Amino acid sequence: MRRVAAMNRAALLQAAAFLLVGAVLWMGLEGLSRAHPPTGWDQVLLDRMDTVVSAPDSVRVLVIGNSHAGAIDPDDLDRGSVALPFPWNDLAEAEHQVRTLVPRLPELRVALVAVSFFTFHWANDDLESESLLDSRERFHAVSPGWGTVEGDLESLLRGKSYWIVRPDHWLGVASGLASELGGGSDDAGDDGFRDEVRPDSALARHAGERVTTTVRRKREMIAQNPDLPRENHERLVGIIDELQGAGVCVVLFTPPYHWRYLELYEAAPSLAEMRALTSGLSDSLGVPWLDYSHHPMSREPIWFADSDHLNIHGDSHFTGILMEEVGDWCGSR
Amino acid sequence: MLFNSLHFVFFLPVVLALYFATPARWKWALLLGASYYFYAAWRVEYLLLIMASTGVDYAAGIQMGKRDSRKARRPWLFLSLLVNLGLLFTFKYLNFFSETFQAAFDQFNVFYGIPTFDVLLPVGISFYTFQTLSYTIEVYRGKQKPERHLGIFALYVSFFPQLVAGPIERSTRLLPQFFRKHGFDLERARSGARLMLWGFFKKLVVADRLAVYVNEVYADPTAHSSATLLVATYFFAVQIYCDFSGYSDIAIGTARIMGYDLMENFRRPYFARSIREFWGRWHISLSTWFRDYVYIPLGGNRVSKGRWYANLLIVFVVSGLWHGAAWTFVFWGALHGGYLVLALASTDLRERLWGRLCGLPAADALRPGLAVFTTFHLVLFAWVFFRAETLREAITVILGVVRWQPATEALSAPSGLWNFRLSLVAIAVLVVVDLVQSRWGGERSLLRMPLPVRWAIYYAALFAILMFGEFGGEDFIYFQF
Numbered sequence: 136m137r138r139v140a141a142m143n144r145a146a147l148l149q150a151a152a153f154l155l156v157g158a159v160l161w162m163g164l165e166g167l168s169r170a171h172p173p174t175g176w177d178q179v180l181l182d183r184m185d186t187v188v189s190a191p192d193s194v195r196v197l198v199i200g201n202s203h204a205g206a207i208d209p210d211d212l213d214r215g216s217v218a219l220p221f222p223w224n225d226l227a228e229a230e231h232q233v234r235t236l237v238p239r240l241p242e243l244r245v246a247l248v249a250v251s252f253f254t255f256h257w258a259n260d261d262l263e264s265e266s267l268l269d270s271r272e273r274f275h276a277v278s279p280g281w282g283t284v285e286g287d288l289e290s291l292l293r294g295k296s297y298w299i300v301r302p303d304h305w306l307g308v309a310s311g312l313a314s315e316l317g318g319g320s321d322d323a324g325d326d327g328f329r330d331e332v333r334p335d336s337a338l339a340r341h342a343g344e345r346v347t348t349t350v351r352r353k354r355e356m357i358a359q360n361p362d363l364p365r366e367n368h369e370r371l372v373g374i375i376d377e378l379q380g381a382g383v384c385v386v387l388f389t390p391p392y393h394w395r396y397l398e399l400y401e402a403a404p405s406l407a408e409m410r411a412l413t414s415g416l417s418d419s420l421g422v423p424w425l426d427y428s429h430h431p432m433s434r435e436p437i438w439f440a441d442s443d444h445l446n447i448h449g450d451s452h453f454t455g456i457l458m459e460e461v462g463d464w465c466g467s468r
Numbered sequence: 469m470l471f472n473s474l475h476f477v478f479f480l481p482v483v484l485a486l487y488f489a490t491p492a493r494w495k496w497a498l499l500l501g502a503s504y505y506f507y508a509a510w511r512v513e514y515l516l517l518i519m520a521s522t523g524v525d526y527a528a529g530i531q532m533g534k535r536d537s538r539k540a541r542r543p544w545l546f547l548s549l550l551v552n553l554g555l556l557f558t559f560k561y562l563n564f565f566s567e568t569f570q571a572a573f574d575q576f577n578v579f580y581g582i583p584t585f586d587v588l589l590p591v592g593i594s595f596y597t598f599q600t601l602s603y604t605i606e607v608y609r610g611k612q613k614p615e616r617h618l619g620i621f622a623l624y625v626s627f628f629p630q631l632v633a634g635p636i637e638r639s640t641r642l643l644p645q646f647f648r649k650h651g652f653d654l655e656r657a658r659s660g661a662r663l664m665l666w667g668f669f670k671k672l673v674v675a676d677r678l679a680v681y682v683n684e685v686y687a688d689p690t691a692h693s694s695a696t697l698l699v700a701t702y703f704f705a706v707q708i709y710c711d712f713s714g715y716s717d718i719a720i721g722t723a724r725i726m727g728y729d730l731m732e733n734f735r736r737p738y739f740a741r742s743i744r745e746f747w748g749r750w751h752i753s754l755s756t757w758f759r760d761y762v763y764i765p766l767g768g769n770r771v772s773k774g775r776w777y778a779n780l781l782i783v784f785v786v787s788g789l790w791h792g793a794a795w796t797f798v799f800w801g802a803l804h805g806g807y808l809v810l811a812l813a814s815t816d817l818r819e820r821l822w823g824r825l826c827g828l829p830a831a832d833a834l835r836p837g838l839a840v841f842t843t844f845h846l847v848l849f850a851w852v853f854f855r856a857e858t859l860r861e862a863i864t865v866i867l868g869v870v871r872w873q874p875a876t877e878a879l880s881a882p883s884g885l886w887n888f889r890l891s892l893v894a895i896a897v898l899v900v901v902d903l904v905q906s907r908w909g910g911e912r913s914l915l916r917m918p919l920p921v922r923w924a925i926y927y928a929a930l931f932a933i934l935m936f937g938e939f940g941g942e943d944f945i946y947f948q949f
Contacts, residue, residue, distance in 0.1 A: 143654075146654050153923065153926075156923065156927070157927065157930070160927060160931065164931065164935070288474075289474050292474065293939075296934070299931070299934050299935060300934050300935070300937075300939060301935070303886075304886070304887075304890065304935065304936050305935050305936065306886045309886075
């Protein structure tokens with residue numbers, strides 16, 4: 136009996152040692168992986184989240200939402216501004232982000248929330264394709280906290296193991312290390328395409344593809360959950376309540392889109408619903424909605440990276456315009 | 469539920485914890501519940517099929533047990549065969565035969581009114597049907613006592629580790645194990661976990677990575693060069709081996725942790741020196757099933773030579789059809805049957821030729837290697853028919869290789885250079901491990917190593933799975949059968 140107990144104790148100790156060494160290896164590999172993120176977006180988000188986590192007292196302005204939130208360039212704002220645009224982000228994810236991050240930011244004064252044409256009709260959970268959950272996983276990968284988005288444990292676990300189970304299967308680490316050993320730079324590439332200026336015809340073509348894809352996905356999501364606009368409306372109300380409760384001035388904004396994108400979207404019936412919901416919310420909660428979708432920038436291709444994203448020049452230009460108006464609403468906060 | 473899903477990652481520890489905490493007399497109930505849950509994770513309604521098979525075979529077994537003569541038991545055996553094979557035929561083969569007859573009748577402008585019906589193939593139906601049939605046949609033969617405990621019989625039909633893709637267990641082997649006491653055994657648990665780790669490596673790192681290349685090439689064989697088609701076919705041979713043997717390893721490992729021994733299903737088949745030996749190493753549980761329940765009842769080799777060859781061909785054509793309701797599978801089976809018949813018919817001739825051409829001792833030393841090489845390539849040729857969607861596509865692939873065209877694309881193009889290199893490294897690891905297992909015995913050689921080396925191997929396998937595995941949830945190929 137005593138021998139069995141001793142054997143069990145030895146086995147337990149061995150198992151514990153195995154786990155411990157495994158954990159150390161995991162942390163070492165994770166550190167290596169973080170030093171060479173899979174994509175430029177990961178690098179950007181990692182750096183920005185690093186600011187939020189390592190210097191929470193310095194964050195005064197927070198920009199959240201899907202990739203359209205990237206229209207605001209934090210470099211053109213005062214120090215203490217962080218933009219966290221997650222591609223195809225839905226309102227459940229935005230709500231989770233607010234709940235995760237805002238309690239950590241004692242000096243937060245202004246929150247800018249991007250509202251896109253598809254915001255109220257979008258839920259990544261309601262689409263068969265899991266590719267749209269990438270941004271949810273990315274958020275979990277770069278942010279602190281272990282809460283799930285609407286009980287989605289799979290995305291949480293995938294996100295938390297993102298730096299080991301990388302989508303590029305460590306190609307980025309291998310090439311990064313090779314580049315370092317070769318003395319080359321380890322430029323993750325950032326979002327280089329946003330540096331380019333494209334012809335109007337290319338942007339119009341992109342608008343055709345983008346609107347078709349977005350409207351199709353929206354239709355599929357609504358088919359899965361006809362209550363989606365109402366649920367998303369409630370989520371946005373929850374986000375605003377949470378922020379206002381923390382003494383934060385909230386501003387909803389819609390960035391400029393290319394004229395062809397607007398033209399094609401005008402035919403979608405969901406657009407009228409989106410406008411009605413956002414306006415109603417703005418009126419009832421006293422939150423400004425700064426809609427720049429039809430701003431004169433829409434007619435000038437030099438500002439666009441594609442039909443619904445500004446390029447870095449457009450970001451800079453738009454940030455200046457927007458912040459002037461935000462200043463009027465949020466004052467000297 | 470897939471073994472390579474997050475669902476299973478949570479499911480297994482919970483089941484194991486509950487299993488070892490449950491008193492011995494109720495373990496069957498826990499495992500039965502877990503097995504039904506495992507299966508219902510696909511489609512709840514398909515549980516009814518398993519339950520129907522279970523109910524009919526349970527009753528048939530009991531009734532046969534009450535009768536002394538085979539003649540008196542025969543109606544109950546027929547009932548079991550009728551219900552099980554009827555369900556299998558309806559769900560798996562009805563559309564295939566219907567479409568085949570439709571095409572034949574169309575040739576003669578004759579109206580054929582039987583419609584095809586839109587139904588999803590129940591996962592693993594071929595596996596559990598064969599497993600439960602082995603029980604009724606053994607009871608009929610008097611080699612198995614009828615199982616009176618309905619719960620344990622239901623567990624035998626649906627035991628989750630091997631429910632959907634085998635190994636196809638015999639009642640004489642598995643049923644008695646459900647009556648034994650199984651406490652937690654550390655050595656068994658370690659051994660099972662090691663096997664599972666290797667199974668996951670084969671599935672996620674080797675099979676699913678190779679699948680990226682193979683799927684791309686076979687999606688449109690005309691768009692690729694001869695060299696690419698050849699590489700894709702080699703890759704498929706490794707993919708299907710790792711996919712299926714990986715599943716078997718996970719299944720056997722899972723069962724081993726709980727105290728159950730499932731039969732070995734693969735024994736390094738690509739090292740076989742003949743087609744006959746290949747079938748003694750590949751999907752062993754199915755090969756022996758066909759041997760015991762089809763080949764021997766047909767007369768086996770205790771008949772005239774012509775009849776013997778016919779028996780072999782019948783068994784392999786049926787085996788092909790078991791794999792899938794398509795002419796490609798039938799042809800694949802017939803090809804293997806043809807290989808065997810040809811090998812048997814030409815034994816003397818080959819020996820004489822070998823003696824004349826290569827009578828030197830050095831040539832004799834080369835002979836095993838040459839035999840392995842030839843066998844592997846015969847199997848490889850047959851895999852083209854197994855993988856292709858249609859016979860026409862298979863011929864396109866073969867002609868694409870035979871009419872050698874210079875490459876217009878990089879060999880790595882279908883999956884990208886990085887993926888291609890990872891595939892080659894993964895195959896190299898597999899070959900080394902299989903060679904070590906073949907030469908020194910897998911687990912024994914591992915256990916002889918010092919602890920730090922063993923741990924290094926475990927960590928390497930674990931992190932290779934996490935870092936280089938494909939987690940797209942690719943189904944196991946054999947699930948479709």
